[in-house]
Every structure is written in C-alpha cells, then in structure tokens.
Amino acid sequence: MYRRFKPTNSKDIRSEPDENRKEPTHGSYGGLLFDKRWRNKREEILQKDNCICRICKSSEELQVHHRQYHYLKAEKKFKFPWDYPDQLLITLCEKCHQKGHNKYKVPIIYL
Numbered sequence: 001m002y003r004r005f006k007p008t009n010s011k012d013i014r015s016e017p018d019e020n021r022k023e024p025t026h027g028s029y030g031g032l033l034f035d036k037r038w039r040n041k042r043e044e045i046l047q048k049d050n051c052i053c054r055i056c057k058s059s060e061e062l063q064v065h066h067r068q069y070h071y072l073k074a075e076k077k078f079k080f081p082w083d084y085p086d087q088l089l090i091t092l093c094e095k096c097h098q099k100g101h102n103k104y105k106v107p108i109i110y111l
C-alpha cells in the first residue's frame, strides 16, 4: 500500500485550532500550562515581579500573561508558552488578566 509522507494523526497541540477559532489564548495552550517547563518559567516571572500583579499590586491568584504571541512561520505553529523572552511575560492577578484580555487583543508576531 502506498505510504503517505504526511503524518495525519500526529498530535501537536500548538497547531490545533482553539475550540472557538479565535486567536490563540492561554486557554488554547491547554495541557501545556501544566508542563513542568511552563511551571518553572511562570515561577521565574512571578519572582521577577515580586509576586504581585503589575497593575493592581495584588498578590492573589497570580497568572503570567503573554504580551505577544509568536507564530513561527517555518514551523507553522506557535511558540511554546515558555519559549518567550522574559520581557514579554508579566505577572497579573486573575482579575486584571481577564480585564486585559477583554480590552486588548494580544498581537501576534509572525517570525
């Protein structure tokens, strides 16, 4: 039987469309946010920001926000969440994070 080169059932979460087909959000990272590499990176950013929200200084329910999303044209996928430079990651509390996402669209940079 003729064998196709393209693996059709290889699963890569980064190339899967978000369930609502919007721009990639933290939500579309899905399981990646439980990855140890992300947990380490997140911890690093929290430390850098003294474990407080950069907007309201709260120390509750902190999350790390991406100020840009990087799409790698050659690979046709987004970077892993932990592959971003520190200056593009900021600590926000859950409320400010939500507000920010409702108000602004995270720019996608095509690399």
Ligand SMILES: [Zn+2]
Pocket: 053, 054, 055, 056, 057, 058, 092, 093, 094, 095, 096, 097
């Ligand atoms: Zn806040």
Ligand SMILES: [Zn+2]
Pocket: 026, 064, 065, 066, 097, 101
């Ligand atoms: Zn965010």
